[in-house]
Amino acid sequence: MATIRKLRGRWQAQVRRRGMKPRAKSFDSKADAEKWARELETQVDRFGMAPDTKILETTTLGQLLARYQLEVSPTKRGFTQESQRIDVLRRHDLSHRTLIGLAQQDIVSFRDERLRAVAPSTALRELAILSHTIEVAIRDWGMPLAKNVVKLVRRPVVRNERSRRLAGDEEQRLLDGCDAGKIVFLKTIVILAIETGMRRGEILGLEWNDISHNRRVISLSMTKNGTSREVPLSPRAFQALSDWRELADANESAVFPMQPGALEQAWRRLLTRTGIKNLRFHDLRHEAVSRLFERGLNVIEVSSISGHKELRMLKRYTHLSVDDLVSRLGEASPVAAHA
Structure with a gap:
């Protein structure tokens, strides 16, 4: 046990353990002295010796x-x-x-x-x-x-789950709004986000060498969660990329030569042109993941495309259409049909 005593107006903590030189330190308060002694004893128990705390x-x-x-x-x-x-x-x-x-x-x-x-x-x-x-x-x-x-320390509770999906003709309005803008590849970015669920940073970080035209696959070497993955391209996404490739600068390695801040500004202008409210670019990832489930893909298949590692996080991003679920359940159950 440590010895805590008041010495010349200050509190001194002293720790003695067999096999080690006694350690002592003075503090202005008794609480600080006791805290230092407890931590030192913990380190002795953990490491079998008293580490040199001078660096701390x-x-x-x-x-x-x-x-x-x-x-x-x-x-x-x-x-x-x-x-x-x-x-x-x-x-x-x-x-x-x-x-x-x-x-x-x-x-x-x-x-x-x-x-x-x-x-x-x-x-x-x-x-x-x-x-x-x-x-x-x-x-x-x-x-x-x-x-x-x-x-x-208890972490703050973050309640930022969103259930925003594209409704009515919003998707077509977005695409028409892209055509009316000055950024020629913005429409391709929007289609790619809706079809693949890729994150903004993943899309803007794409290089032409990442795209396998023969396999119709995008290879992401580094993603937000620190792992690589391959993203399959739907015919629509592949066609959009192919169309943009014909117009893009052949000497430019980046698929979309744009910084995140510039895309954010372009997105705000697009929403203004189309009159669409309360839609974030990241909501397109929600839309994409939900559509993958609605197409009949299972959790493992969707997570391999979206890059989600945890089912809990994947559930947050997934907001299935209730009408679609009703149609997949069928008009009536066998029991109801024979009732």
Whole structure:
């Protein structure tokens, strides 16, 4: 057991264990002294020895984030967005906390403060970055932390499920609106999204070499969830790509030379031209996944096309047409027919 005592106006914690040199440290409060002693004893029990915690006393969370931003983030497909979030985290007061002083309550206070300023989904993403940064520091960088304090904190509840699907003549209005716009390949992008369920980043990241015309398949080497997959093309999607190929610059490797921000602006202008309300580009992925189920594909087949790893997530994106389900159930059951 650790010894906690008041010495010359400060609280001193001392940890003695057989086979190790006694360790002592002074704090302004008794609670901080007890916390340090508990964590050190936990590390001794875990590693069989008392790790050198001096590096934790001199390293700040901001320094960890800077290293993560330099070494880990560039390996991810969403590097740009994550890097921007890390910049926000590094400007926050939390980043000045040393690792030895970083406590669960610090993360709770950060979470609650951010929830007053941003949407729950944004706060959740920021907490995920903090958690993974600390996890990498423990597993790969040798930081002698006893635990990942971010994992001990309750995450914000995000309720952003959408059931928006294309209704009536909205699909045709979108396509006609594309024809009336200045971006010649926007119609191809919309068709590809509706037919394949590919994400915006996957579509904009396509290169002509990713498309096998003989097999009628798109090969995605890196996706949002970090794995590769092949996406089969429907005749409609394949024809749209083939038509665009005839018009595209032969020296351009990218299928759609456009940045995400430009597509977002083009999408808003398209909705204005067509008078369609409350439709996000990502809703086309909902539409595509739902149509795949309505065509009779099973969960495994749909997930292999859409790239969903969890059935829970796939269910969120799937909103089947009730009228279609009624027709597939048939007009009457055999029992009802003989009643």
